[in-house]
Amino acid sequence: MRLENKVALITGSGSGIGEATAKTFAREGAAVVVVDLDEKGGSRVVSEIRGRSGTAEFYRADVGNPREVEAMIGFATSHFGRLDILHNNAVFTTAGHVGDLTLEGWQKTLDVGLTAYWYATKCAIGAMLPRKYGAIVNTASVSGLAGDYGLGAYNAIKAGVVNLTRVTGIEYARKGIRCNAVCPGPIGTPPLLRMEKARPEIVGRVREAIPMGRLGEPQEIANVVLFLASDEASFVTGAYVVADGGLWAHTGMPSLSGTGPEW
Numbered sequence: 508m509r510l511e512n513k514v515a516l517i518t519g520s521g522s523g524i525g526e527a528t529a530k531t532f533a534r535e536g537a538a539v540v541v542v543d544l545d546e547k548g549g550s551r552v553v554s555e556i557r558g559r560s561g562t563a564e565f566y567r568a569d570v571g572n573p574r575e576v577e578a579m580i581g582f583a584t585s586h587f588g589r590l591d592i593l594h595n596n597a598v599f600t601t602a603g604h605v606g607d608l609t610l611e612g613w614q615k616t617l618d619v620g621l622t623a624y625w626y627a628t629k630c631a632i633g634a635m636l637p638r639k640y641g642a643i644v645n646t647a648s649v650s651g652l653a654g655d656y657g658l659g660a661y662n663a664i665k666a667g668v669v670n671l672t673r674v675t676g677i678e679y680a681r682k683g684i685r686c687n688a689v690c691p692g693p694i695g696t697p698p699l700l701r702m703e704k705a706r707p708e709i710v711g712r713v714r715e716a717i718p719m720g721r722l723g724e725p726q727e728i729a730n731v732v733l734f735l736a737s738d739e740a741s742f743v744t745g746a747y748v749v750a751d752g753g754l755w756a757h758t759g760m761p762s763l764s765g766t767g768p769e770w
Contacts, residue, residue, distance in 0.1 A: 508534075508536030509535045509733065510532055510535040510592070510733075511536035511537075512536065513532075513537040513538070514538050514583060514587040514588070514590050514591050514592070515529075515532045515538070515539050515540070515590075515591065515593070515594065515736065516542060516579065516590060516593050517529045517532070517540070517541060517542065517596055518542045518568075518579075518595055518597035518627065519542070519596040519597030519598060519646075520539075520542060520543055520549065520552060520594075521541065521543030521544075521545040521548030521549040521551070521552055522548050522552075522696065522697050523696035523697060523725050524646060524696060524728045524729060524732075525543070525594070525596040525597070526548075526552050526725065527725035527726045527728065528594055528728075528732050528733070529541050530552070530555065531726070531729040531730070531732075533556040533559070533562065534559070535733060537562075537591075537592065538564075539556060539562065539563040540563070540564050540579070540582065540583045541556075541564070541565045541566070542565075542566050542570070542579050542597070543567065543597070544567065544568070544597075549566075549567065552565075564582075564586060566578075566579050566582050570619055571599070571618040571619040571622075571623055573622075573623075573626050576623060576626045577626075580627065580630040580631055580634060589634065590631055590635060590641070591641060591642065592641070592642045593627060593628065593631040593641070593642075593643045593644070594644045594645075594646070594732060594736065595623070595627055595643070595644070595645045595646065595668075596645075596646040597619060598619060598620045598646070598664075599615055599616055599619035599620060600616050600658070600660055600661040601616050602657050602661075603657060604657060605659040616660040616661065616663075617664060620661070620664035620665070620668070621663075621668060621671070624645055624671060625671055628643055628645075628671070631643060632679065632684060635684050636682060639683035639684075640684070641684040641685070642685050642686075642687075642735065642736045642737075642740075643675065643686040644687055644688065644689065644735045645672050645686070645687070645688040645689075646668070646688070646689055646691070646728075646732075647668040647669045647688040647690045647747055648661070648690055648691060649749060649751045649754055649755045650662050650665045651665025651668055651690060652666070652690060652755060653755065665690075668688060669747055672688040672747060673745045676744035676745025676746070677745050679744075680745070685735075685740070685741075685743065686744060686745065687740065687748070688746070688747040688748070689731045689735065689747070689748050691728045691750050691751060692723060692749075692751025692752055693713050693714075693722050693751075693754070694722060694724070694727075694728060695722040695723065695724060695725065696725060699722065717751070717752040717753065717754050718757060718768050719752035719753055720769075721752065723750065723751070727750060728750055731748050731750050
């Protein structure tokens with residue numbers, strides 16, 4: 508098993524990418540701390556992991572609160588004796604044109620989607636340094652590599668996550684701690700699936716924009732996170748891996764030859 512005897516903490520793991528990652532880590536031998544604000548969702552994930560003979564504990568935390576970030580890392584180290592892997596995955600965002608965003612929405616987006624990533628990383632490094640071993644994986648996004656209409660706050664935090672990943676990777680490269688990021692495209696997580704039911708025409712256009720013609724699956728991102736967290740990626744740090752069905756590879760320019768993705 509690729510994560511045998513490892514201890515991992517995943518934020519936002521009560522659903523979506525975090526849930527898939529928690530289950531994948533447990534399947535690969537890790538003891539998992541499932542962190543989420545959603546106690547029902549997080550407890551369900553833990554129950555399902557245990558039902559497959561995995562090891563997992565639930566910890567309820569609002570990662571936008573620094574004291575709760577400290578507490579979740581403390582829980583992992585006190586309960587399991589150490590922390591080997593941190594997956595920063597929880598997110599909140601506000602939407603709207605840059606000139607229409609509220610200060611409150613902007614601030615909460617930064618608190619949950621960027622400051623929490625830095626502070627959890629800081630706390631995890633403190634736990635990892637004595638053993639000179641650790642892997643940190645951040646969920647960034649292709650939206651951190653380019654801009655999206657109406658998602659300025661999200662674009663800002665995900666760009667920040669990408670560069671936080673780079674600097675953490677280089678600063679701790681000789682300390683045995685690696686830091687990498689995954690940059691998903693549109694993934695079939697509960698919020699996007701709910702939007703598809705309410706506004707199918709919008710998500711239909713999103714699907715059409717992806718060269719593969721479909722949304723990604725949470726498990727497809729969890730597979731990338733697994734690689735980055737495992738010793739198979741021992742020479743990978745400060746990097747980001749794009750997993751978006753080809754979305755970022757396309758300039759956005761309409762075809763000049765008349766051919767399209769279904770040629």
